[in-house]
Amino acid sequence: MGRFETAADFYRYREPYPPEFFETVAAKLGLTRERRMLDVGCGPGNLAIGFASMIGSVTAVDIEPDMLRLARAAAVEAGAHIAFVEAKVEDLSLPADSIDFVTIGRALHWLSPPETLAVLERIVAPGGWIAVCRPSATEAPVNAWNEKFKAIRRAWSSDPDETRYRPDVDKWFGPSRFRKVDEISVVHRQKVTIEDLVRRGLSFSITSPSVLGERKPEFEAAIEEALTPFAKDGAIEEELAAKATVFQ
Numbered sequence: 001m002g003r004f005e006t007a008a009d010f011y012r013y014r015e016p017y018p019p020e021f022f023e024t025v026a027a028k029l030g031l032t033r034e035r036r037m038l039d040v041g042c043g044p045g046n047l048a049i050g051f052a053s054m055i056g057s058v059t060a061v062d063i064e065p066d067m068l069r070l071a072r073a074a075a076v077e078a079g080a081h082i083a084f085v086e087a088k089v090e091d092l093s094l095p096a097d098s099i100d101f102v103t104i105g106r107a108l109h110w111l112s113p114p115e116t117l118a119v120l121e122r123i124v125a126p127g128g129w130i131a132v133c134r135p136s137a138t139e140a141p142v143n144a145w146n147e148k149f150k151a152i153r154r155a156w157s158s159d160p161d162e163t164r165y166r167p168d169v170d171k172w173f174g175p176s177r178f179r180k181v182d183e184i185s186v187v188h189r190q191k192v193t194i195e196d197l198v199r200r201g202l203s204f205s206i207t208s209p210s211v212l213g214e215r216k217p218e219f220e221a222a223i224e225e226a227l228t229p230f231a232k233d234g235a236i237e238e239e240l241a242a243k244a245t246v247f248q
């Protein structure tokens with residue numbers, strides 16, 4: 001069973017990248033219809049679909065068939081033309097210099113650096129960019145509930161230290177020809193229900209339904225109990241910064 005197989009259907013409850021994020025990154029990098037994009041670890045296709053209308057062609061790769069099923073359906077719904085590839089990025093065989101813009105969203109920690117860098121060094125054309133993307137909670141007081149949410153997820157996790165999830169991005173790209181050229185951050189707020197956050201909890205591979213097994217109802221109840229005091233009219237507000245660390 002794939003790591004994300006039972007988590008995939010809950011992935012839409014993860015922190016989103018807002019439309020202004022795609023507009024800002026595209027404007028800062030000067031993306032045009034002449035450029036060719038590759039989305040690595042595309043999951044349900046959120047980055048590929050978000051950039052599709054601003055760029056010439058999009059290829060998206062993922063190892064998890066369940067994620068690709070969701071991504072294909074979302075792309076059809078959005079009217080986005082994306083070539084999906086089921087593969088490990090480390091094994092990807094695209095022609096040399098065939099990509100101008102790579103996105104890696106919330107996936108860097110799953111990839112093997114030497115093999116992935118060898119692929120990227122071959123396929124990224126001179127002057128091309130790699131954007132390592134993630135939306136994350138800001139320090140705003142409105143996010144106070146998030147510490148409780150994280151504590152519960154840690155308590156139930158199959159990997160409580162979550163060390164894998166904080167790769168040093170500069171170190172990761174260190175041995176390659178790619179150097180950091182920009183840090184882009186777009187802050188936005190949204191309202192979510194407690195039910196949405198319970199589902200978000202199930203979207204992580206380390207607290208997925210298959211990891212939790214029979215303990216799933218207890219996990220759900222623990223999140224509901226901890227977050228209910230923070231809800232107003234049934235909703236919780238969160239402030240997020242959608243970030244892109246750009247290498248060239």
Ligand SMILES: C[S@@+](CC[C@H](N)C(=O)[O-])C[C@H]1O[C@@H](n2cnc3c(N)ncnc32)[C@H](O)[C@@H]1O
Pocket residue numbers: 004040041042043044045046047061062063064067087088089090104105106107110111112133
């Ligand atoms: C947390 S999801 C990220 C989805 C999306 N990029 C985002 O930013 O929301 C990570 C994805 O990376 C995929 N993945 C993990 N290792 C991979 C690999 N070696 N090659 C390709 N995809 C991989 C997983 O299957 C999963 O769909």
